[in-house]
Amino acid sequence: MVKPPNLYAFATADELAIQLRSYVLDAQNQSFARHDVFRIAVSGGSLPKTLAQALLQPGDGSDADTPQFKKWEVFFADERCVPLDHEDSNYKLVKENWLDKIPEDMGKPTVFTIDEKYLDDVEEMAEAYEQELVKVFAKGDSVRVPMFDLILLGCGPDGHTCSLFPGSPLLRETNAWILSISDSPKPPPKRITFSLPVASHGIKIGFVATGAGKKEILKKIFDGDDGHSLPSGLINHLAQDRVSWFTDTAAVEGVSFPQRRGSL
Numbered sequence: 001m002v003k004p005p006n007l008y009a010f011a012t013a014d015e016l017a018i019q020l021r022s023y024v025l026d027a028q029n030q031s032f033a034r035h036d037v038f039r040i041a042v043s044g045g046s047l048p049k050t051l052a053q054a055l056l057q058p059g060d061g062s063d064a065d066t067p068q069f070k071k072w073e074v075f076f077a078d079e080r081c082v083p084l085d086h087e088d089s090n091y092k093l094v095k096e097n098w099l100d101k102i103p104e105d106m107g108k109p110t111v112f113t114i115d116e117k118y119l120d121d122v123e124e125m126a127e128a129y130e131q132e133l134v135k136v137f138a139k140g141d142s143v144r145v146p147m148f149d150l151i152l153l154g155c156g157p158d159g160h161t162c163s164l165f166p167g168s169p170l171l172r173e174t175n176a177w178i179l180s181i182s183d184s185p186k187p188p189p190k191r192i193t194f195s196l197p198v199a200s201h202g203i204k205i206g207f208v209a210t211g212a213g214k215k216e217i218l219k220k221i222f223d224g225d226d227g228h229s230l231p232s233g234l235i236n237h238l239a240q241d242r243v244s245w246f247t248d249t250a251a252v253e254g255v256s257f258p259q260r261r262g263s264l
Protein backbone atom coordinates (compact mmCIF):
# COMPACT_ATOMS: atom_id res chain seq x y z
CA MET A 1 0.00 0.00 0.00
CA VAL A 2 1.32 3.44 -0.91
CA LYS A 3 1.70 5.62 2.16
CA PRO A 4 1.47 9.30 1.20
CA PRO A 5 4.09 11.87 2.23
CA ASN A 6 3.36 14.38 4.99
CA LEU A 7 2.56 17.84 3.71
CA TYR A 8 2.82 20.59 6.32
CA ALA A 9 1.89 24.19 5.56
CA PHE A 10 2.74 26.99 7.99
CA ALA A 11 1.44 30.55 8.10
CA THR A 12 4.79 32.21 8.74
CA ALA A 13 8.52 31.60 8.27
CA ASP A 14 8.92 31.67 12.06
CA GLU A 15 6.37 28.87 12.57
CA LEU A 16 7.99 26.81 9.84
CA ALA A 17 11.42 27.28 11.45
CA ILE A 18 10.12 26.14 14.87
CA GLN A 19 8.60 22.97 13.40
CA LEU A 20 11.58 22.26 11.17
CA ARG A 21 13.80 22.52 14.25
CA SER A 22 11.76 19.96 16.12
CA TYR A 23 11.74 17.62 13.07
CA VAL A 24 15.55 17.84 12.70
CA LEU A 25 16.15 17.40 16.45
CA ASP A 26 13.84 14.36 16.53
CA ALA A 27 15.89 12.89 13.69
CA GLN A 28 19.10 13.73 15.60
CA ASN A 29 17.87 12.11 18.82
CA GLN A 30 16.61 8.99 17.05
CA SER A 31 19.94 8.63 15.29
CA PHE A 32 21.86 8.96 18.59
CA ALA A 33 19.83 5.99 19.84
CA ARG A 34 21.12 3.95 16.84
CA HIS A 35 24.71 5.22 16.65
CA ASP A 36 26.59 8.07 18.27
CA VAL A 37 26.55 10.27 15.21
CA PHE A 38 24.00 12.19 13.15
CA ARG A 39 24.53 11.91 9.38
CA ILE A 40 22.63 14.62 7.55
CA ALA A 41 22.67 15.64 3.89
CA VAL A 42 21.72 19.18 2.95
CA SER A 43 20.95 21.06 -0.27
CA GLY A 44 21.71 24.56 -1.46
CA GLY A 45 19.22 27.09 -2.84
CA SER A 46 16.80 28.55 -0.31
CA LEU A 47 17.25 25.74 2.23
CA PRO A 48 20.40 26.83 4.16
CA LYS A 49 18.82 30.11 5.30
CA THR A 50 15.69 28.39 6.63
CA LEU A 51 17.75 25.64 8.23
CA ALA A 52 19.95 28.18 9.98
CA GLN A 53 16.90 30.01 11.32
CA ALA A 54 15.58 26.69 12.63
CA LEU A 55 18.78 25.48 14.26
CA LEU A 56 20.23 28.69 15.65
CA GLN A 57 17.17 29.76 17.60
CA PRO A 58 17.26 29.12 21.36
CA GLY A 59 15.75 25.88 22.64
CA ASP A 60 14.65 24.86 26.13
CA GLY A 61 18.22 24.02 27.18
CA SER A 62 17.71 20.23 27.44
CA ASP A 63 20.03 17.86 25.52
CA ALA A 64 17.08 16.66 23.47
CA ASP A 65 16.30 20.21 22.36
CA THR A 66 19.90 21.12 21.52
CA PRO A 67 21.68 20.42 18.24
CA GLN A 68 24.76 18.43 19.30
CA PHE A 69 26.76 19.75 16.35
CA LYS A 70 30.00 18.01 17.42
CA LYS A 71 28.34 14.70 16.56
CA TRP A 72 26.92 15.84 13.23
CA GLU A 73 28.37 14.75 9.89
CA VAL A 74 27.14 17.04 7.12
CA PHE A 75 27.13 16.01 3.46
CA PHE A 76 25.85 17.72 0.32
CA ALA A 77 22.91 16.26 -1.61
CA ASP A 78 24.26 18.19 -4.58
CA GLU A 79 27.11 20.56 -5.22
CA ARG A 80 28.20 22.80 -8.00
CA CYS A 81 31.60 22.14 -9.61
CA VAL A 82 33.06 25.49 -8.53
CA PRO A 83 35.60 26.54 -5.88
CA LEU A 84 34.29 26.37 -2.32
CA ASP A 85 34.45 30.15 -1.98
CA HIS A 86 32.59 30.77 -5.28
CA GLU A 87 29.20 32.55 -5.23
CA ASP A 88 27.56 29.44 -6.77
CA SER A 89 28.92 26.99 -4.19
CA ASN A 90 26.31 25.25 -2.05
CA TYR A 91 28.99 24.83 0.63
CA LYS A 92 29.58 28.60 0.72
CA LEU A 93 25.84 29.13 1.17
CA VAL A 94 25.67 26.64 4.02
CA LYS A 95 28.85 28.01 5.59
CA GLU A 96 27.80 31.66 5.51
CA ASN A 97 24.17 31.12 6.50
CA TRP A 98 24.65 28.45 9.13
CA LEU A 99 28.10 26.99 9.95
CA ASP A 100 29.85 30.32 10.56
CA LYS A 101 27.02 31.44 12.84
CA ILE A 102 27.18 28.46 15.22
CA PRO A 103 28.38 29.77 18.60
CA GLU A 104 31.85 28.39 19.48
CA ASP A 105 30.63 26.65 22.64
CA MET A 106 28.20 24.49 20.63
CA GLY A 107 31.02 22.83 18.66
CA LYS A 108 31.11 22.47 14.90
CA PRO A 109 29.90 19.63 12.66
CA THR A 110 32.27 17.60 10.49
CA VAL A 111 31.56 18.77 6.94
CA PHE A 112 32.21 16.66 3.83
CA THR A 113 32.82 19.06 0.96
CA ILE A 114 33.80 18.33 -2.64
CA ASP A 115 37.53 18.03 -3.32
CA GLU A 116 38.62 21.15 -5.23
CA LYS A 117 41.43 19.20 -6.86
CA TYR A 118 38.82 17.80 -9.29
CA LEU A 119 37.35 21.13 -10.45
CA ASP A 120 38.51 20.41 -14.02
CA ASP A 121 36.86 17.00 -14.18
CA VAL A 122 33.28 16.74 -12.92
CA GLU A 123 33.16 12.96 -13.39
CA GLU A 124 36.26 12.51 -11.23
CA MET A 125 34.72 14.88 -8.71
CA ALA A 126 31.59 12.72 -8.49
CA GLU A 127 33.68 9.56 -8.14
CA ALA A 128 35.80 11.15 -5.38
CA TYR A 129 32.72 12.30 -3.44
CA GLU A 130 31.20 8.83 -3.77
CA GLN A 131 34.41 7.39 -2.28
CA GLU A 132 34.05 9.75 0.70
CA LEU A 133 30.58 8.27 1.27
CA VAL A 134 31.90 4.74 0.86
CA LYS A 135 34.50 5.40 3.59
CA VAL A 136 31.83 6.64 5.99
CA PHE A 137 28.90 4.34 5.19
CA ALA A 138 30.48 1.10 4.01
CA LYS A 139 33.69 0.87 6.10
CA GLY A 140 34.91 -2.19 4.18
CA ASP A 141 31.49 -3.84 4.04
CA SER A 142 29.34 -4.04 0.97
CA VAL A 143 26.52 -1.50 1.18
CA ARG A 144 24.15 -1.09 -1.74
CA VAL A 145 22.97 2.40 -0.84
CA PRO A 146 24.08 4.69 2.02
CA MET A 147 21.38 5.38 4.58
CA PHE A 148 21.41 8.97 5.86
CA ASP A 149 19.69 9.76 9.17
CA LEU A 150 18.16 12.79 7.50
CA ILE A 151 18.21 14.24 3.99
CA LEU A 152 17.03 17.83 3.59
CA LEU A 153 16.06 18.81 0.07
CA GLY A 154 14.77 21.77 -1.89
CA CYS A 155 12.39 21.69 -4.83
CA GLY A 156 12.98 24.02 -7.78
CA PRO A 157 10.05 25.66 -9.63
CA ASP A 158 10.51 23.00 -12.35
CA GLY A 159 10.33 20.14 -9.81
CA HIS A 160 14.06 19.42 -9.71
CA THR A 161 15.65 18.32 -6.49
CA CYS A 162 19.36 17.84 -5.74
CA SER A 163 20.70 18.37 -9.30
CA LEU A 164 18.23 15.85 -10.72
CA PHE A 165 16.23 17.73 -13.35
CA PRO A 166 12.95 16.71 -15.03
CA GLY A 167 13.49 14.30 -17.92
CA SER A 168 17.19 13.77 -17.12
CA PRO A 169 18.64 10.33 -17.96
CA LEU A 170 20.33 10.53 -14.52
CA LEU A 171 16.93 9.66 -13.04
CA ARG A 172 17.34 6.13 -14.42
CA GLU A 173 20.58 5.42 -12.53
CA THR A 174 20.17 2.45 -10.20
CA ASN A 175 23.73 1.74 -8.98
CA ALA A 176 25.97 4.79 -8.62
CA TRP A 177 25.61 6.91 -5.49
CA ILE A 178 26.94 10.20 -6.84
CA LEU A 179 26.42 11.36 -10.42
CA SER A 180 27.93 14.15 -12.48
CA ILE A 181 26.10 16.52 -14.80
CA SER A 182 27.79 18.83 -17.31
CA ASP A 183 24.76 20.49 -18.89
CA SER A 184 22.50 21.50 -16.00
CA PRO A 185 19.53 23.52 -17.33
CA LYS A 186 20.02 25.81 -14.32
CA PRO A 187 23.47 27.41 -14.08
CA PRO A 188 26.16 26.57 -13.29
CA PRO A 189 26.23 23.67 -15.80
CA LYS A 190 28.70 21.38 -14.00
CA ARG A 191 27.45 19.76 -10.82
CA ILE A 192 27.49 16.55 -8.83
CA THR A 193 24.37 15.10 -7.25
CA PHE A 194 22.99 12.24 -5.19
CA SER A 195 21.44 9.63 -7.44
CA LEU A 196 17.73 8.92 -6.96
CA PRO A 197 18.39 5.71 -4.97
CA VAL A 198 20.50 7.69 -2.46
CA ALA A 199 18.22 10.76 -2.34
CA SER A 200 15.23 8.54 -1.57
CA HIS A 201 16.99 6.36 1.02
CA GLY A 202 17.10 8.62 4.08
CA ILE A 203 15.51 7.42 7.29
CA LYS A 204 13.76 10.76 7.09
CA ILE A 205 13.60 13.04 4.06
CA GLY A 206 12.47 16.64 4.49
CA PHE A 207 11.67 19.05 1.67
CA VAL A 208 11.54 22.78 2.32
CA ALA A 209 9.62 24.74 -0.35
CA THR A 210 8.18 28.15 0.38
CA GLY A 211 6.71 31.13 -1.42
CA ALA A 212 4.23 31.67 -4.24
CA GLY A 213 6.92 30.75 -6.79
CA LYS A 214 6.50 27.11 -5.76
CA LYS A 215 2.69 26.83 -5.91
CA GLU A 216 2.38 25.71 -9.55
CA ILE A 217 4.94 22.96 -9.16
CA LEU A 218 3.48 21.78 -5.83
CA LYS A 219 0.06 21.49 -7.52
CA LYS A 220 1.67 19.30 -10.21
CA ILE A 221 3.60 17.16 -7.71
CA PHE A 222 0.72 16.59 -5.26
CA ASP A 223 -2.40 16.84 -7.40
CA GLY A 224 -1.21 16.16 -10.96
CA ASP A 225 -1.61 12.83 -12.74
CA ASP A 226 2.07 12.75 -13.63
CA GLY A 227 3.47 14.34 -10.46
CA HIS A 228 5.43 11.13 -9.86
CA SER A 229 7.46 11.66 -12.99
CA LEU A 230 9.02 14.86 -11.65
CA PRO A 231 12.23 14.36 -9.62
CA SER A 232 10.72 15.68 -6.35
CA GLY A 233 7.55 13.65 -6.97
CA LEU A 234 9.65 10.54 -7.60
CA ILE A 235 11.11 10.88 -4.11
CA ASN A 236 7.56 11.09 -2.69
CA HIS A 237 6.72 7.95 -4.63
CA LEU A 238 9.82 5.98 -3.60
CA ALA A 239 10.11 7.06 0.04
CA GLN A 240 6.38 7.50 0.78
CA ASP A 241 5.66 8.53 4.38
CA ARG A 242 9.36 8.87 5.21
CA VAL A 243 9.02 12.16 3.34
CA SER A 244 7.79 15.39 4.98
CA TRP A 245 7.27 18.67 3.17
CA PHE A 246 7.72 21.96 5.05
CA THR A 247 5.86 24.61 3.09
CA ASP A 248 4.01 27.84 3.72
CA THR A 249 0.47 28.84 2.82
CA ALA A 250 1.65 30.74 -0.29
CA ALA A 251 3.35 27.62 -1.69
CA VAL A 252 0.29 25.37 -1.21
CA GLU A 253 -2.33 27.82 -2.44
CA GLY A 254 -4.66 25.80 -4.68
CA VAL A 255 -3.15 22.43 -3.67
CA SER A 256 -5.91 19.88 -2.85
CA PHE A 257 -3.67 17.17 -1.37
CA PRO A 258 -4.40 17.00 2.41
CA GLN A 259 -2.21 19.34 4.42
CA ARG A 260 -1.58 19.72 8.12
CA ARG A 261 -1.27 23.26 9.36
CA GLY A 262 0.17 24.68 12.58
CA SER A 263 2.32 21.84 13.92
CA LEU A 264 3.71 18.40 13.08
Ligand SMILES: O=C1O[C@H](COP(=O)(O)O)[C@@H](O)[C@H](O)[C@H]1O
Nearest residue numbers: 043044045046047154155156162
Ligand atom coordinates in the same frame (compact mmCIF):
# COMPACT_ATOMS: atom_id res chain seq x y z
O1 LIG B 1 20.16 24.41 -7.99
C1 LIG B 1 19.68 24.07 -6.93
O2 LIG B 1 18.35 24.27 -6.69
C2 LIG B 1 17.62 23.49 -5.74
C3 LIG B 1 16.34 24.23 -5.41
O3 LIG B 1 16.66 25.52 -4.95
P1 LIG B 1 15.55 26.52 -4.34
O4 LIG B 1 16.29 27.85 -4.25
O5 LIG B 1 14.41 26.57 -5.30
O6 LIG B 1 15.20 26.03 -2.99
C4 LIG B 1 18.48 23.20 -4.52
O7 LIG B 1 17.79 22.32 -3.65
C5 LIG B 1 19.80 22.57 -4.97
O8 LIG B 1 20.61 22.23 -3.87
C6 LIG B 1 20.52 23.58 -5.81
O9 LIG B 1 21.79 23.10 -6.29
